[in-house]
Amino acid sequence: MPEKINLAEKLSGFEDQWSPKIITRYNHNDIMVVKTEGEFVWHHHDDTDDFFLVLKGRMTIETEDGDVTLEPGELYVVPKGVKHRPVAHEETHLLLIEPSGTPNTGDAATAAQKDSI
């Protein structure tokens, strides 16, 4: 039987920040939720765009081309190769999409493990 995915329910199941959780897959992409707060590291992805949809909170995505600030119901796709740094002004919940296997820091050596929940 098909099972729906409730974003709030998935987000209620963990507390750790900057640790994306895979909630389903779409073709060869991971659909993820993550809790964030404060500054992430500057990074880029050589091979993929980076999809951010804010579900709760407020985040600025600083990029080498300028900054964009997102509130709930707002999204931005960082183009492939563009250096960026997400900065969450309070605890911010996101829906993320990345090709399966993409390191969240752009570098496998420093990336968070992505568990499925």
Added chain:
Amino acid sequence: MPEKINLAEKLSGFEDQWSPKIITRYNHNDIMVVKTEGEFVWHHHDDTDDFFLVLKGRMTIETEDGDVTLEPGELYVVPKGVKHRPVAHEETHLLLIEPSGTPNTGDAATAAQKDSI
């Protein structure tokens, strides 16, 4: 400068139903919003999964494997090849993701044109 995309603002810009509007792209996929109401046609996609996130309203996705009913903040990815029919119980707003060029009915002959907004 990067430009954020506000889903509610995009949805306020049109009234037609079952006519997906492209709001941005992620790799080779169209990120779309659509307004729906009532029954769509049974169809499947040979080459892609089909991503549905309900933003407003209430939708049952009938599939050959069983049905799933989604409310706001709930999503489901119909696996590639699975026959399905979306049925919106009231006006329902969705975020959709499909590879660019995918016909929304699974058949180019009957598909809606997807305009960018």
